[in-house]
Amino acid sequence: MQNLPLIQIDESKCTLCYACVRSCPTKAITTLSNSDKIVINHDRCISCGNCYISCGPKAISYQKSYDKLAKHLNSNKKSIAIVDPSIASEFPDILDYRNFVGMIRALGFDFVNEISFGADLVAIKYKELLDNFKGKYFITTSCPPVYEYIEKFQPNIIDSLAGIDSHMTATAKVMREIHGKTPVIVAITPCLAHKKEILRNKDLINEVIGFEELRTMFNNNNVYENSVEFSEFDQPIGFKGSLFPISEGILDAAGIDCSVSDSNIITREGPENFKKNISDFAICNEIKQNLNLYFCNGCIMGPCSSHRSSYLTNRSLQTNFYKKRVKLIDQKELQKNIDKFINLDFSRSFIVNDQRISPPAKDKIEKVLKLLGKETHD
Ligand code: SF4
Ligand code: SF4
Known part of the structure; x- marks a missing residue:
C-alpha cells in the first residue's frame, strides 16, 4: 500500500465518460493534453472515494490488502481486528452480530474489538472541548x-x-495499551481514507480492509454465518459509539445538545456541499457555531461498503443495532473501562500541504482570449 497509489485507473476498462472527473471535489482527475488518457494527481487526492463510486465501468479501483493481511494472519504474532460499528448497515444479511464476530475469528483473528469503544472515548473529548469554550469554534476531525x-x-x-483522534485511531491506541507493541492490528471499516490515515502513525495500525474486502475474504475462505458459533466482541465493549456511523451520532454519544435552539454545533454531511461548507466556515464571521462535518452521508454510506443503495435503510439498521446492543451493556464494566483509558493521549496535529493552484496571470488570460477571438470582456 505504501508503494502503490491508493486509487488506480485501468485504461482498458475506461470508456472516457468523465464521470470521475466531474465527481472529484479537488480536481485531482484530469485528461492528459493531446491524449485520451485519464490521470490522477495523487497529491491533490483526499481519498474520498467519489471517483470509485461514480465509475460505471469499474475502471477505477482502490488498493486491496488481501496479500498483506494473509501474511499477517499466517505470522506467529497475535492479531486484533478492530471493527467499525457500521457493520450493522453493511451486513443486514447476517442476522445476529455474534455470528459476524464468529466469522471474523474464523478468518484467524485472535481478538475482535469494537471501534465504538474508541468512539465513546473520542466523544468525551469532544464534549470537553465544547464545554471548555474560549471563543474559538472548531471543525470535528473524525472524517479523514x-x-x-x-x-x-x-x-x-x-x-x-x-x-x-478518529475513533479508529483511538481504538487502536487502547489496543496497544492492552496488548503492547507486538500484535498485528487490522481495522475493518467502510472508509477508503482510513487506508491513508494509518500512514500518519505507522506503529499503530498495520492494515485497513474495507467491508467489500471482508466479504470477499469470507467467500474465499468458505466462512458463512451458519458455519460458526456465536461469539461476543472482546472487552472493552462500546456503548453509544455504535451511533458514530450516523453523522449526528457523535453528538448523541457525547451528550452534546443537538437541538436547533440551543446547540452550538451544526452537523453537515455529503459530497454535494462539502467544499462550500468549509469555505463558508473559513470566511463567514457570522458563523458562531462549531461544525461537525463529513464527506459521505455518514460512515453508513462509506465508499468501501457494498450497501449504499438506501440511506434511510442503513440509518435504520444502525439505530436498531445500537438499541439491540445497549440492552446488553454492563454499565459498571463500561465505566471501569472508560476510567481506565480516558487519560490516554488522543490528541493529534495536522500539517499544511498546500495544493492550491494560483489563478493564471492576467496576460496569460488575455493571450487565451485573443486566441479564441474574444479580445473584449463583454
Ligand atoms: S478519491 Fe476523491 S479526491 Fe481522490 S481522485 Fe477520487 S474523487 Fe478525487
Ligand atoms: S468514470 Fe471510469 S470510465 Fe468514466 S472516465 Fe472515469 S475512469 Fe473512465
Whole structure:
C-alpha cells in the first residue's frame, strides 16, 4: 500500500465518460493534453472515494490488502481486528452480530474489538472541548477527507481542526495499551481514507480492509454465518459509539445538545456541499457555531461498503443495532473501562500541504482570449 497509489485507473476498462472527473471535489482527475488518457494527481487526492463510486465501468479501483493481511494472519504474532460499528448497515444479511464476530475469528483473528469503544472515548473529548469554550469554534476531525481537504486546500483554517483522534485511531491506541507493541492490528471499516490515515502513525495500525474486502475474504475462505458459533466482541465493549456511523451520532454519544435552539454545533454531511461548507466556515464571521462535518452521508454510506443503495435503510439498521446492543451493556464494566483509558493521549496535529493552484496571470488570460477571438470582456 505504501508503494502503490491508493486509487488506480485501468485504461482498458475506461470508456472516457468523465464521470470521475466531474465527481472529484479537488480536481485531482484530469485528461492528459493531446491524449485520451485519464490521470490522477495523487497529491491533490483526499481519498474520498467519489471517483470509485461514480465509475460505471469499474475502471477505477482502490488498493486491496488481501496479500498483506494473509501474511499477517499466517505470522506467529497475535492479531486484533478492530471493527467499525457500521457493520450493522453493511451486513443486514447476517442476522445476529455474534455470528459476524464468529466469522471474523474464523478468518484467524485472535481478538475482535469494537471501534465504538474508541468512539465513546473520542466523544468525551469532544464534549470537553465544547464545554471548555474560549471563543474559538472548531471543525470535528473524525472524517479523514475533511482534514485532508483543509490541509491541502484551506490551510488558512488548519488551526480550526479539533485535533482529536478518529475513533479508529483511538481504538487502536487502547489496543496497544492492552496488548503492547507486538500484535498485528487490522481495522475493518467502510472508509477508503482510513487506508491513508494509518500512514500518519505507522506503529499503530498495520492494515485497513474495507467491508467489500471482508466479504470477499469470507467467500474465499468458505466462512458463512451458519458455519460458526456465536461469539461476543472482546472487552472493552462500546456503548453509544455504535451511533458514530450516523453523522449526528457523535453528538448523541457525547451528550452534546443537538437541538436547533440551543446547540452550538451544526452537523453537515455529503459530497454535494462539502467544499462550500468549509469555505463558508473559513470566511463567514457570522458563523458562531462549531461544525461537525463529513464527506459521505455518514460512515453508513462509506465508499468501501457494498450497501449504499438506501440511506434511510442503513440509518435504520444502525439505530436498531445500537438499541439491540445497549440492552446488553454492563454499565459498571463500561465505566471501569472508560476510567481506565480516558487519560490516554488522543490528541493529534495536522500539517499544511498546500495544493492550491494560483489563478493564471492576467496576460496569460488575455493571450487565451485573443486566441479564441474574444479580445473584449463583454
Ligand atoms: S478519491 Fe476523491 S479526491 Fe481522490 S481522485 Fe477520487 S474523487 Fe478525487
Ligand atoms: S468514470 Fe471510469 S470510465 Fe468514466 S472516465 Fe472515469 S475512469 Fe473512465
